[in-house]
Amino acid sequence: MGPDLWLLYRQMLRSRRFEEAVTDLWEKGKISGEMHLGVGEESIAAGIVAHLKDGDAMALDHRGTPPLVVRGVDLVLILKEFLGRADGLCCGMGGHMHLFSHEHFAASSGIVGSAGPVAAGFALAAQHLRPGNIAVAFFGDGAMNQGMLLESFNLAVAWKLPVLFVCKDNEWAITTRSQHVTGGNLLDRAKGFGMPALEVDGTDVEAVWNAARQGVEKARKNNGPTFLLAHCIRPEGHFLGYTPLRKSLESMVGMVGPLLRSLPARKGASPGERIASLGSITSLIGRTVAEKYSKRRDPIYRVRQRLKADKSRLNEIEKEVAKEIQQAVGIALS
Numbered sequence: 180m181g182p183d184l185w186l187l188y189r190q191m192l193r194s195r196r197f198e199e200a201v202t203d204l205w206e207k208g209k210i211s212g213e214m215h216l217g218v219g220e221e222s223i224a225a226g227i228v229a230h231l232k233d234g235d236a237m238a239l240d241h242r243g244t245p246p247l248v249v250r251g252v253d254l255v256l257i258l259k260e261f262l263g264r265a266d267g268l269c270c271g272m273g274g275h276m277h278l279f280s281h282e283h284f285a286a287s288s289g290i291v292g293s294a295g296p297v298a299a300g301f302a303l304a305a306q307h308l309r310p311g312n313i314a315v316a317f318f319g320d321g322a323m324n325q326g327m328l329l330e331s332f333n334l335a336v337a338w339k340l341p342v343l344f345v346c347k348d349n350e351w352a353i354t355t356r357s358q359h360v361t362g363g364n365l366l367d368r369a370k371g372f373g374m375p376a377l378e379v380d381g382t383d384v385e386a387v388w389n390a391a392r393q394g395v396e397k398a399r400k401n402n403g404p405t406f407l408l409a410h411c412i413r414p415e416g417h418f419l420g421y422t423p424l425r426k427s428l429e430s431m432v433g434m435v436g437p438l439l440r441s442l443p444a445r446k447g448a449s450p451g452e453r454i455a456s457l458g459s460i461t462s463l464i465g466r467t468v469a470e471k472y473s474k475r476r477d478p479i480y481r482v483r484q485r486l487k488a489d490k491s492r493l494n495e496i497e498k499e500v501a502k503e504i505q506q507a508v509g510i511a512l513s
């Protein structure tokens with residue numbers, strides 16, 4: 180049996196609209212500090228969380244809002260937390276990066292890579308106290324170079340812990356291209372620990388749902404962890420108001436002219452190296468622009484295209500979601 184795409188669409192849209200509302204509050208100065216959004220990775224949150232049941236746990240990174248929204252954590256409590264209110268989810272002390280919901284066994288942290296050990300701990304507890312329950316760890320490709328995450332892979336395999344390790348791979352860690360600081364390939368790295376590793380287009384919610392099902396079923400049967408590499412995009416850049424994205428784009432554009440003019444120069448790098456630099460700069464510009472403006476890899480657009488034959492049902496869901504978010508914002512601000 181396949182996923183209920185209507186349900187997944189609703190969940191993804193709830194997350195997107197919620198983060199748009201958060202963006203609005205942040206831009207108005209009502210939310211202070213950095214704000215890392217999960218826009219572009221709603222399909223990963225929805226496709227995975229759809230398999231979770233009561234007693235399952237989630238360990239989240241600094242971009243934890245989509246899984247919390249999709250898991251059913253009270254939106255008003257999350258918003259109040261972001262607003263720094265004492266009646267927020269964590270008494271206004273956690274902000275958007277350090278959230279905890281006891282009811283949902285969910286914990287997030289801004290310490291890159293910590294989702295691994297936290298999920299392993301949740302899974303160890305489940306193994307002893309709630310057999311059949313599992314834990315999911317969500318983290319980025321940057322975290323894959325953190326020792327503690329790799330140590331948790333090792334223990335999860337050695338102790339057959341019921342964990343699904345989910346790497347949301349957008350190929351960047353702030354301003355660092357992951358490929359420049361990563362040896363080997365991530366799937367092989369996970370396999371090196373003796374863990375099954377699956378790769379999926381993380382902007383395709385159905386593909387994520389199918390891959391997650393395999394890992395979750397295996398973990399529930401006490402057959403140990405699975406690694407899921409989900410490729411995704413981050414149209415907003417690292418965090419809200421992330422000028423380096425625009426700035427680096429401007430500076431990259433500025434490099435094209437000099438590189439072109441240098442092609443016939445007799446001194447300096449070889450023509451092959453110059454052409455390669457030009458190629459990598461132009462492809463980086465193309466990809467950055469495409470991620471920001473093209474809908475081709477927008478997970479919400481993609482799933483909506485598959486549902487568009489039933490316009491009235493889409494309209495109904497979109498209206499309901501808009502109303503839910505509007506009401507949550509209204510209550511949180513009141």
Ligand SMILES: Cc1ncc(C[n+]2csc(CCOP(=O)(O)OP(=O)(O)O)c2C)c(N)n1
Nearest residue numbers: 242289290291318319320321322351352353
């Ligand atoms: C242990 C640790 N080192 C460094 C940082 C600073 N830092 C915050 S986010 C980030 C990049 C993380 O990249 P990735 O894991 O790919 O997640 P993304 O932001 O791309 O979702 C870094 C290095 C941190 N928060 N924690």
